[in-house]
Amino acid sequence: MSLLPGRAWRRAALLLPAAVTAAHIGPAATWLPGVRQTLFPGLAGTGGRQHVALTFDDGPDPAATPLFLDALDRLEVRATFFVLGENAVRHPALLRETVRRGHELAVHGWTHDRPWRPAPGRDAEEVARTVRALHDLCGHRPHWYRPPYGILTSGRWLAARRAGLRTVLWSAWGRDWTPDATPASVRARVAADLRGGGTVLLHDSDRYAAPGCWRSALGALPALVTGCRESGLTVGPLREHGHPRASAPSGGRDPAPAG
Structure with missing residues (x-):
């Protein structure tokens, strides 16, 4: 009988890291389109049915x-x-x-890192640091957050909430x-996936992708916009x-959005 508590503690010690990891990475299931669009339409960026939100990630990129x-x-x-803080402070004039x-x-x-290990303190600081940088450089407070690679973790979700940001992925x-x-x-x-009310994800930089790949997005813009307007x-x-x-x-103050 006296051994059972010790066994229980050992079992708990083995299970705790797994539980922490699951709690950390569990929200990343929203990366899957079926999960996101069916269960979390707000996270998919679903808006007014006659509007399409056009978004770009990874800049600003001077090239x-x-x-x-x-x-x-x-x-x-x-x-x-959707800009990265380290790029924003490098290219303030472009911002x-x-x-x-x-x-x-x-x-x-x-x-633009991958969040495989829990780091809620770092997540909170980096999101808040980016918010401060955008406000200091441009005088406007951002309202939206999209995690790198679209991988949402509990730490990143909480970091966005604490910074007063709403997390939006894409449809x-x-x-x-x-x-x-x-x-x-x-x-x-x-x-293939776009409907009225959808949010489009493209990239205005190749810094974290195949060299020169941004040209494909740039070249697609006229047909994409024309197609939406024709619909x-x-x-x-x-x-x-x-x-x-x-x-x-x-x-915190919440000034009018930029533009």
């Missing part, structure tokens, strides 16, 4: 982002750019130019980060998507 800004000007479209042209900034994290993507992507393949991939859909940033924003953290 590619200006070309996207020019293309969006020609198309008379505004978008939401401000993005805002000056009427686009919306959002948080993609400080770095359609172009797989534009792959080495074999082309404008036609990106357009076809987006069209009676407007294209714009998340702030126009009819998607509820998170509230600012307690005691």
Whole structure:
């Protein structure tokens, strides 16, 4: 009888790390489209049925982002750019130019890392650090968060909540980060999943993907926007998507969004 408590403690010691890991990585199941769109439509970025939210990840990138800004000007479209804090502070003028042209900034994290190990303290600091950087550089507080690789963990979700951000993934993507992507393949991939109220994920940088792959997304933009308009859909940033924003953290100011 006296051995049972010891065995129970040993069993608990073995199970605890597994439980912690499961709690940490469990939300990553929302990366699966079926799970996300069926059970968590808000996380999939579902908004007003006549609108499509156009979003870009991984910038700002001095080689590619200006070309996207020019293309969006020609198309008379505004978008939401999920930026990395480390890129924002490296290229502040480009960040401000993005805002000056009427686009919306959002948080993609400080770095583009994979969150396999629990690090809630680091997650909270890096998300908050990015929020501060965007506010300091552009004078506007972001409202949205998308984790790198779209891998949402409990720590990252809590970090976004504490920073007053709403987490948004996507409902359609172009797989534009792959080495074999082309404008036609990106357009076809987006069209296969996109419906009114959807959120499109593209990338305005190749820093974390195949070299030059951003050209496939850039080349797909005119046909993508034209296709939406021919279907009676407007294209714009998340702030126009009819998607509820998170509230600012307690005691924090929440100025009007950029643009």
